[in-house]
Every structure is written in C-alpha cells, then in structure tokens.
Amino acid sequence: MKRQRVVKAIKKQQQVINKHISRVRKKREGKVLITGTDKLQVYTAEEKRTKIAFIQTGCWGDNINSTLMFKPLIDHFKDCLIDVHTSTTYASAFYNNPHIHKIIQYIATTKENALHLTLTIPEKIQSCGYDHIFAPHPMFNHGHWNSSRHPGLGENLIYAWVHALEQANIECPIPPQSVLGLTEAEVKKVAIFRAGIPEMGNRRNILMECEGESGQTFWDPGWTHAVGAHLVQDKNTNLFISRREPSSGVIELKKKAPDQVFFVGDLSLRECAELFNHCQVFISVSSGLSNACNTNWCKNDITWVEVVNSQVVTSAPIRSENKIFWYENNQPKFITMLKERGI
Numbered sequence: 001m002k003r004q005r006v007v008k009a010i011k012k013q014q015q016v017i018n019k020h021i022s023r024v025r026k027k028r029e030g031k032v033l034i035t036g037t038d039k040l041q042v043y044t045a046e047e048k049r050t051k052i053a054f055i056q057t058g059c060w061g062d063n064i065n066s067t068l069m070f071k072p073l074i075d076h077f078k079d080c081l082i083d084v085h086t087s088t089t090y091a092s093a094f095y096n097n098p099h100i101h102k103i104i105q106y107i108a109t110t111k112e113n114a115l116h117l118t119l120t121i122p123e124k125i126q127s128c129g130y131d132h133i134f135a136p137h138p139m140f141n142h143g144h145w146n147s148s149r150h151p152g153l154g155e156n157l158i159y160a161w162v163h164a165l166e167q168a169n170i171e172c173p174i175p176p177q178s179v180l181g182l183t184e185a186e187v188k189k190v191a192i193f194r195a196g197i198p199e200m201g202n203r204r205n206i207l208m209e210c211e212g213e214s215g216q217t218f219w220d221p222g223w224t225h226a227v228g229a230h231l232v233q234d235k236n237t238n239l240f241i242s243r244r245e246p247s248s249g250v251i252e253l254k255k256k257a258p259d260q261v262f263f264v265g266d267l268s269l270r271e272c273a274e275l276f277n278h279c280q281v282f283i284s285v286s287s288g289l290s291n292a293c294n295t296n297w298c299k300n301d302i303t304w305v306e307v308v309n310s311q312v313v314t315s316a317p318i319r320s321e322n323k324i325f326w327y328e329n330n331q332p333k334f335i336t337m338l339k340e341r342g343i
Helices: 002-028 060-077 111-124 159-167 184-195 221-231 248-256 269-276 288-293 331-340
Strands: 050-055 080-087 102-106 132-134 204-209 237-242 261-263 281-284 303-307 323-326
Touching (some): 050 060, 050 111, 060 080, 080 111, 204 221, 204 288, 237 248, 237 269, 248 261, 281 288
Parallel strands (some): 050 132, 080 102, 204 281, 303 323
C-alpha cells in the first residue's frame, strides 16, 4: 500500500512532465539553450581517452545520487573523461567534483524544464564524438529500480544508477558511494555561520530537513511544528531547519524558541552538508539535503531519522548505519519513538 502511494505520486508528477513535453514540442521541438561559458565540444580521434557523456538534469537529490556512477566508470575505463550534461537549475550538485572533466549546463527555469532535458540532450550530442552516453534517470527508468546482480537488495530508485552500470557490464560496489566536494569558500561560510550560533559547541545540535518535492514523504508544516516543539523542550538543543522558505511551522517555532531555532535557508544544500558534520542528530525526508549528507563528504557517526512513505524512496542503498526509517503518518507515535530513543 505504501509503495502504491509513492508510485501514484511519481506517476502524477510524470503526467505533469508529459504535459510540459507536449507543450514544448508544439512550440519548438528540441530547442536547447547552453550557457555562454559552457560550449558543446566535439571530440575527434586525436582524443584517445574514453569519452563519456553523462546526462543527469534534475532534481538536485537525483543529481547528487547519480555521482555514485563516476568512480566505477573511472575504475572500469581507466583513462577516461566524464562530461556531465545537466540543467542550470540543479548543476551545483556536480560542482567541484574531482571525477568530472566538464560540466555542460543547459538553461532550465523550472523542474519540468530540467527533467525534459533528459529526453532532448541525447540527440543533441550524438555527433559530439562520445564513446558512451549514459542517461539513467530513475524517472524515465521505472523498471530498473533494482540491482540485476544483487536482486536480494530489493527495489529502490537509487538502484537505477547501479542498474545502469550493471547493464554496461561495469562493476558497482555495494553499497555504492555518491560524491560531494565543497570548496574552501563554502566550508568557510559554514564556519562563519556556526560562529554566530550561541553555545554551538556546548549544545546538542539537530539538523532537520522538512521539505520533499517528489511525493516521497507526508511531512508537512504541521509535522515541522510538532516535532520541532518537542525537540526544543530540551533547552540544551539548537535546531537548524532546512527548506527553501520558512513555513508557518518554522515561523511559529522561531517565536517559541528564538534562541534555539535557526532557519538555514541562506546556506545552500552543499553548505548544509557541511553543517551536518557539526550536528549530532539529523531528521530527514529523503530529499536533496538527505542525499547530500549521504555522500563521502559527510560523517557516519550521527543519529539519523528518515521520514518517508516507502522503502523504495529511502536513502538506505547508499547508507543505512545509524539510521531509523519511519513510514507511518502518525505524529504522536513518531514523537513517542523519539522520546524512547532519547531524541
């Protein structure tokens, strides 16, 4: 039943995408804009390295999850270069990644625009001299949410990228490992943020992700307020809340505990992954921040509670240690669980 709800939400999202694709095709089929600093390169036979085009245009969490393919690709092809073709909306997931040769950004102003690029880019780059083109987005590969070599692992959308490697006869370690690389400037920005938080080093610090845009969670502003109110009853707790804009739940919490509740909207998802490294508890909804914190950049020794609709959308395939997965839309029961675990 839970999986059916998730699949229904995904199909509903797909219907929106299909409508958008239809409108785009009516206007001007295949119109793709590329940023001024990123040009399509045509490779010739003089480039002896294996040339790989990797198409992953959104959303941010999917983009960062897809980086689990890079190291296996490099290990398999040895001397190769990986060009990432992505959207301007979600390209930052790939910034400063040591495995990427070039990032080509195609202009997209909405989520639907970004996802649609996955369908149009392959044709655009057919004559660019690539030896291999990968476009394994889970949204367009519903039947591949599993590992063909490890069927006992079950079904999860993260396995779509593992499946793509296996289809190409490329070995993928289990669990796979996604990759995030921050710059010194980003780390410094988080350090400045932390310096402005009272008792940051002496309190229990909790990071809470409370926004999922792909139907993977039932979490809403009511959950934010109820769970947050429970957490800040402990006066020795700082609560950092991550979402695009402060919801009504966040605003009410800030009024209730102004010296304990902090909205971290000024930090990017990348920077929040660094903030994660300075917290003791993380409550997530398996969205962009959750996926960023699943990468090699982030520590393992943290208590992590993930609130989602179904096992097929959890972050478990990449990391499951020290994680509590919660699937029931029941706030009182959830808060009781937190109390029992000392959270």
